[in-house]
Amino acid sequence: MPLVDTHYQHWDGIHCGLWTRRWVIASNGLTACLRNKFLRNVVVATWSLSLAMVGALFVIGQLLVPDSLLVRWVSTLNTDLQGFANYLMNWLKDHPEISVRTTQDVLFYYFAILLMPFSIFAVGMAIPFLVTRDLASNAIIIYSSKAITRGDYLLGKFASVFGLLSLLWFGPVCAAWFFGNLLAPDWRFFWHARIPLFHVAVFGIVAMTTLSILALGVSSVSQKDKSTVAFWLVWWLLGFPLANIAAHTRPWLAHLSFAYDINQIALATFGLGKDLRIAQDNIPILGMMLRNIPQRTMDSFNNPPLFGSLVALALMLGAAGLVIHKRVRP
Amino acid sequence: MSDIVIETRGLTKTFGTQRALDGVDLKVSRGAIGLLGPNGAGKSTFMKCLLQLLPISSGSAQLLGREVGAEGRDIRKRVGYSPEQNCHIPGMVGCEYVTYCAQLSGLPFQAARQRAHEMLDFVGMGQERYRKIDTYSTGMKQRLKLSQAIVHDPELVFLDEPTNGLDPKGQEQILELVSDLWRRYGITVVLSSHLLHDVERICEQIIIIARGRVLVHDTLENLKARRRGSAEVVVADRHGEVLAAFQRRQWPCELLSNGRLKVEHQQASLNPLISLLDELRIPPLEIIPSPNALEETFVQALEMSSN
Numbered sequence: 001m002p003l004v005d006t007h008y009q010h011w012d013g014i015h016c017g018l019w020t021r022r023w024v025i026a027s028n029g030l031t032a033c034l035r036n037k038f039l040r041n042v043v044v045a046t047w048s049l050s051l052a053m054v055g056a057l058f059v060i061g062q063l064l065v066p067d068s069l070l071v072r073w074v075s076t077l078n079t080d081l082q083g084f085a086n087y088l089m090n091w092l093k094d095h096p097e098i099s100v101r102t103t104q105d106v107l108f109y110y111f112a113i114l115l116m117p118f119s120i121f122a123v124g125m126a127i128p129f130l131v132t133r134d135l136a137s138n139a140i141i142i143y144s145s146k147a148i149t150r151g152d153y154l155l156g157k158f159a160s161v162f163g164l165l166s167l168l169w170f171g172p173v174c175a176a177w178f179f180g181n182l183l184a185p186d187w188r189f190f191w192h193a194r195i196p197l198f199h200v201a202v203f204g205i206v207a208m209t210t211l212s213i214l215a216l217g218v219s220s221v222s223q224k225d226k227s228t229v230a231f232w233l234v235w236w237l238l239g240f241p242l243a244n245i246a247a248h249t250r251p252w253l254a255h256l257s258f259a260y261d262i263n264q265i266a267l268a269t270f271g272l273g274k275d276l277r278i279a280q281d282n283i284p285i286l287g288m289m290l291r292n293i294p295q296r297t298m299d300s301f302n303n304p305p306l307f308g309s310l311v312a313l314a315l316m317l318g319a320a321g322l323v324i325h326k327r328v329r330p
Numbered sequence: 331m332s333d334i335v336i337e338t339r340g341l342t343k344t345f346g347t348q349r350a351l352d353g354v355d356l357k358v359s360r361g362a363i364g365l366l367g368p369n370g371a372g373k374s375t376f377m378k379c380l381l382q383l384l385p386i387s388s389g390s391a392q393l394l395g396r397e398v399g400a401e402g403r404d405i406r407k408r409v410g411y412s413p414e415q416n417c418h419i420p421g422m423v424g425c426e427y428v429t430y431c432a433q434l435s436g437l438p439f440q441a442a443r444q445r446a447h448e449m450l451d452f453v454g455m456g457q458e459r460y461r462k463i464d465t466y467s468t469g470m471k472q473r474l475k476l477s478q479a480i481v482h483d484p485e486l487v488f489l490d491e492p493t494n495g496l497d498p499k500g501q502e503q504i505l506e507l508v509s510d511l512w513r514r515y516g517i518t519v520v521l522s523s524h525l526l527h528d529v530e531r532i533c534e535q536i537i538i539i540a541r542g543r544v545l546v547h548d549t550l551e552n553l554k555a556r557r558r559g560s561a562e563v564v565v566a567d568r569h570g571e572v573l574a575a576f577q578r579r580q581w582p583c584e585l586l587s588n589g590r591l592k593v594e595h596q597q598a599s600l601n602p603l604i605s606l607l608d609e610l611r612i613p614p615l616e617i618i619p620s621p622n623a624l625e626e627t628f629v630q631a632l633e634m635s636s637n
C-alpha cells in the first residue's frame with residue numbers, strides 16, 4: 001500500500017477574495033526581493049540610521065529636562081555651559097512649536113533625503129524580481145491563466161516594490177519619528193511634531209508611488225536582468241552630472257533626473273526654506289550657524305521648481321505606463 | 331450544471347492581416363476533447379482566446395456558461411491551463427510554485443499547500459518537489475505544469491501539447507494521468523496535440539482545426555463509424571489461410587509488419603468478418619475496427635481545407 005494517497009481529490013472549500021490574491025502576489029514579490037542578501041544588508045543599514053535618528057531626537061528631548069543626565073553632565077563641564085543649557089531649556093520650553101516642529105521638520109527632511117539613495121539603489125537591485133524575470137520565463141502566462149487580471153498582477157507587483165520602499169525608507173523615517181517622540185520628556189512632543197509627520201507621510205507616499213511605478217516601467221523594458229538594472233542605475237547616476245550641468249547651462253536638464261525631481265517635491269512639501277528662515281531668526285546658536293547658508297541655496301530652498309518637477313515626473317510616469325502596457329502581456 | 335462547456339459564435343482572431351481564427355462556431359459538451367491540427371493551425375490561439383490570454387478580434391465565446399471577456403476572473407477560477415512552453419517562476423522550488431499557483435486561483439494558504447502536495451503526489455513527483463524548478467528535467471517540468479493546472483480543482487482543463495519533449499515512458503505516464511482526469515474524476519479535458527495517437531487514446535470528442543477553421547467536430551465513435559469497412563485482425567497463427575480466405579471474398583488485405591492482418595471488408599458491421607473466421611475455425615485474439623479512422627479523417631480534412 002502506498003504511504004501517500006496519490007488519487008485526485010476534489011476541493012470544495014471557499015475561495016479567497018481578490019485582495020487576498022493581490023496580496024499573495026505582493027508578498028511573494030517582496031519575499032523574492034528579500035532573499036537577496038545584499039538587499040537585506042541595505043535594510044539593516046537604513047534601520048541603523050533610523051536608530052541614530054532616534055538617538056538624536058532623544059538628545060534634543062533631554063535638553064528640555066532640567067535634571068536629565070545630559071544636562072547634569074553638561075553642567076559638570078563648565079558653569080558657562082550650564083548657563084547656556086539653562087537658557088536653551090527655557091527657550092525651548094517657551095517656543096515648543098519652533099523648537100519641536102521646525103527642528104523635526106528640518107531633521108526629517110534631511111533624514112528622508114539621506115535615505116533616498118539607499119532606496120533607489122535597493123530598488124535597482126530588486127528590479128529583476130518585479131517583471132523582468134516573469135517576462136523572461138513566460139511566467140506572465142501562468143499569472144494570466146489564473147483568477148487574476150493583468151491589472152491585479154501589476155497592482156501586486158506595485159505593492160511589492162512599494163512594500164520594499166516602505167521597509168527601506170518610509171518605515172525607518174516613521175519609526176524614528178515615533179520612537180524619537182516616545183523618548184521625549186513630554187507627551188506633547190507628539191502633538192507638536194504632527195506637522196513633520198504629515199510632511200513625511202505626504203512626501204513618502206508621493207515619492208514611493210512615483211519610484212514604484214518608474215521601477216515597474218524599467219523592469220518591463222527588457223527580459224534581461226542586467227539590462228534593466230543597468231538602465232535604472234545609469235538613469236539615476238546620470239542625474240548627478242545633469243544637475244551640475246543644468247545649474248550652469250539649461251535648468252530644465254535637471255528635470256531629466258527623477259531623483260532631482262523628487263527632491264524638489266520634498267523641498268516644497270517640507271517647506272524647508274520657511275523652516276530655515278524661522279530657525280535662522282529664532283533658534284539660538286543653530287540659527288546663527290544657519291545664517292551662513294549662501295543666498296543662492298536659500299533661494300533654491302524657498303522656490304523649488306515644483307511645476308517643472310511635477311511635469312517631468314508626470315511625463316516619466318506616462319512613459320513607464322506605456323512601456324508596461326506594451327510589454328506586460330502574455 | 332450545463333453540459334455545454336465551450337460555446338463560440340464567429341470567434342475570430344487576427345494578427346495584422348493574418349487570420350489565426352476565422353469565424354469559429356462550436357458547441358462542445360463535457361468530456362475528454364482532442365484538439366487536433368497541424369502546427370500553426372490555430373489550436374493554441376483558440377485556447378488562449380478562450381482563456382483571455384489573447385483578446386478576441388470579433389465574435390463571442392462562452393466558457394462554462396459564462397461570457398469570456400466579461401467574467402474572466404470567475405471563469406479562470408474554474409479553469410486550468412497547462413501551456414506548451416515552460417513558464418515557471420524563477421527561483422522557486424516545485425511545491426512552492428504549485429502552492430503559489432493555487433493561491434493565485436483563490437485557495438487559502440493552508441489549503442493551497444495541502445493541495446499542492448496532493449497534486450504533486452498525483453502527478454508522481456517525489457522529493458524533487460523540494461528542488462528549484464530551474465534544475466528540473468523536461469519530464470518534471472511537464473508534470474509540474476499539469477499539477478499547477480489542476481491544483482485548484484478546475485471543472486475544465488486545457489492542456490497544450492502536454493507530452494512534448496517526453497520519452498515514451500514519460501508520455502505514457504502523462505497520458506494515463508490526463509485520461510484519469512475525465513474518466514475517473516470528471517474533469518473535462520481539452521487536449522491540444524498534433525500527435526493523433528495521444529488524442530485517439532484519451533479523447534471521446536475530436537475537433538480538427540486547420541487554417542483557423544474548425545474542419546471536423548464529432549465524437550471519435552462517429553468518426554470511426556464513418557470509416558467503417560476496415561479492421562485489423564490479430565490471430566495466433568495460420569496467417570496465410572486467413573489471408574487466402576479474405577482474398578476469396580475479394581477483400582483487399584495485407585500482412586502488416588507487426589503480424590496483424592489488415593483487411594478492407596467494406597461492411598457496415600464486423601459480423602461478416604467474425605463469421606468468416608468462425609467458418610475457418612480460427613479464433614481471433616483481437617479485432618480492431620477502423621484502426622486508422624482518425625488519421626484518415628485528419629488527412630482528408632486537411633486535404634479538403636487546402637483545396
